[in-house]
Amino acid sequence: KAGVTQTPRYLIKTRGQQVTLSCSPISGHRSVSWYQQTPGQGLQFLFEYFSETQRNKGNFPGRFSGRQFSNSRSEMNVSTLELGDSALYLCASSHEGGVGEKLFFGSGTQLSVL
Amino acid sequence: AQSVAQPEDQVNVAEGNPLTVKCTYSVSGNPYLFWYVQYPNRGLQFLLKYITGDNLVKGSYGFEAEFNKSQTSFHLKKPSALVSDSALYFCAVRVPSGTYKYIFGTGTRLKVLA
Numbered sequence: 001k002a003g004v005t006q007t008p009r010y011l012i013k014t015r016g017q018q019v020t021l022s023c024s025p026i027s028g029h030r031s032v033s034w035y036q037q038t039p040g041q042g043l044q045f046l047f048e049y050f051s052e053t054q055r056n057k058g059n060f061p062g063r064f065s066g067r068q069f070s071n072s073r074s075e076m077n078v079s080t081l082e083l084g085d086s087a088l089y090l091c092a093s094s095h096e097g098g099v100g101e102k103l104f105f106g107s108g109t110q111l112s113v114l
Numbered sequence: 115a116q117s118v119a120q121p122e123d124q125v126n127v128a129e130g131n132p133l134t135v136k137c138t139y140s141v142s143g144n145p146y147l148f149w150y151v152q153y154p155n156r157g158l159q160f161l162l163k164y165i166t167g168d169n170l171v172k173g174s175y176g177f178e179a180e181f182n183k184s185q186t187s188f189h190l191k192k193p194s195a196l197v198s199d200s201a202l203y204f205c206a207v208r209v210p211s212g213t214y215k216y217i218f219g220t221g222t223r224l225k226v227l228a
Contacts, residue, residue: 004157006157033216035218040220041220042120042204042218042219042220042221043158043204043206043216043218043221044218045215045216045217045218048215056215058215090157090158092157092158099146099208099209099210100146100163100165100208102148102160102163103150103158103160103216104160105150105157105158105159106157107155107156107157108157
């Protein structure tokens with residue numbers, strides 16, 4: 001079974017641009033969540049999607065948005081990039097997103113904003 | 115506010131010695147507790163979880179964790195450390211009510227010295 005796949009692996013953008021990150025969950029998983037990882041801050045929850053609906057949302061500005069498609073693949077979009085958006089963005093999937101379920105993570109997209 | 119604390123940014127231990135990575139939490143309700151490990155340039159991998167029952171939980175790669183409700187702690191332990199255990203370790207909590215969001219600690223870097 002293929003794991004969680006995130007593309008691209010690396011991105012370099014400049015301030016003010018926008019970016020779209022992609023995540024393909026494990027086959028059969030319907031819950032996809034996104035996290036921002038920065039040194040010293042750990043993992044910050046961005047949002048979770050289940051069956052094409054955003055079920056949970058973290059404390060990030062509206063520049064961060066996402067969506068999920070009918071095949072459970074998910075995209076995350078960041079508009080008007082700021083230097084502080086430089087981070088590793090991780091996607092994770094699970095069957096139903098149940099409270100006791102473990103998450104399966106992708107290798108992440110390393111975003112650098114110049 | 116609900117939170118998870120990993121008080122040590124880094125833990126150094128000699129190979130063959132026991133290791134402990136500390137985690138404390140502050141949540142309302144009964145927590146679901148998790149440990150994940152991150153190797154360089156990889157996403158997080160699940161190690162173990164506590165849902166209910168025996169306070170000592172055994173997980174992957176010989177790791178175990180002890181849930182202590184009175185001290186609100188969930189420390190990760192291993193009897194004999196390996197150099198290959200060197201990685202970044204994250205404690206996480208989910209509360210089985212409300213939004214079910216994952217709350218992650220800031221991570222502890224474990225260095226096992228040969």
